[in-house]
Amino acid sequence: QVQLVQSGADVKKPGASVKVSCKASGYTFTTYGITWVRQAPGQGLEWMGWISAYSGSTNYAQKVQGRVTMTTDTSTSTAYMELRSLRSDDTAVYYCGRDHKAAAEVLDHWGQGTLVTVSS
Amino acid sequence: DIQMTQSPSTLSASMGDRVTITCRASQDITTWLAWYQQKPGKAPNLLIQKASSLESGVPSRFSGSGSGTEFTLTISSLQPDDFATYYCQQYNSYPCTFGQGTKLEIK
Numbered sequence: 129q130v131q132l133v134q135s136g137a138d139v140k141k142p143g144a145s146v147k148v149s150c151k152a153s154g155y156t157f158t159t160y161g162i163t164w165v166r167q168a169p170g171q172g173l174e175w176m177g178w179i180s181a182y183s184g185s186t187n188y189a190q191k192v193q194g195r196v197t198m199t200t201d202t203s204t205s206t207a208y209m210e211l212r213s214l215r216s217d218d219t220a221v222y223y224c225g226r227d228h229k230a231a232a233e234v235l236d237h238w239g240q241g242t243l244v245t246v247s248s
Numbered sequence: 249d250i251q252m253t254q255s256p257s258t259l260s261a262s263m264g265d266r267v268t269i270t271c272r273a274s275q276d277i278t279t280w281l282a283w284y285q286q287k288p289g290k291a292p293n294l295l296i297q298k299a300s301s302l303e304s305g306v307p308s309r310f311s312g313s314g315s316g317t318e319f320t321l322t323i324s325s326l327q328p329d330d331f332a333t334y335y336c337q338q339y340n341s342y343p344c345t346f347g348q349g350t351k352l353e354i355k
Binding site for chain 1: 249293335337346
């Protein structure tokens with residue numbers, strides 16, 4: 129069965145960087161893209177960006193463009209999302225999700241989420 | 249960016265009620281719309297894609313309709329498991345924006 133397992137919660141100081149991992153299993157990793165979505169405490173879902181696990185091509189939301197890098201390691205079927213120059217409003221649960229088989233950018237499987245707290 | 253606006257933000261309903269949530273796009277997205285359900289502390293769960301295609305395993309009391317800029321999610325007869333927050337998402341163009349969410353509460 130398809131599973132996406134994310135790295136554990138992290139606490140960072142303002143200005144630092146965080147790298148969240150998302151290890152996929154149960155399918156051929158390079159067949160589907162991965163989307164990253166975040167959710168601030170008590171707030172809605174925010175689309176951050178998408179990466180093709182096949183080619184590595186990316187699309188980022190303008191709000192995080194310049195601070196975010198999404199990558200994949202096909203040898204370990206793992207996707208990564210690195211966010212730099214962290215601010216307090218980056219405190220959120222970060223989710224990875226796999227593309228739907230019939231609709232890229234629709235997430236049919238999700239990771240369990242990773243809480244990133246930015247605090248001095 | 250395409251703005252997605254859901255209404256209402258909160259909906260109070262009783263078991264067995266028929267409820268409808270609306271999602272409006274700021275521009276034409278044809279049928280490139282998905283609906284998700286999220287429960288507290290959990291990742292969202294995909295219900296519907298391409299505006300009206302029900303995902304495998306999703307109960308048939310859920311249905312989606314619409315095209316262009318106006319879309320609806322209908323639950324025909326509310327069950328206890330349905331009280332959650334619902335989000336629409338457009339994937340017509342980047343960035344793939346979400347609506348702000350509709351919280352479905354027990355009356």
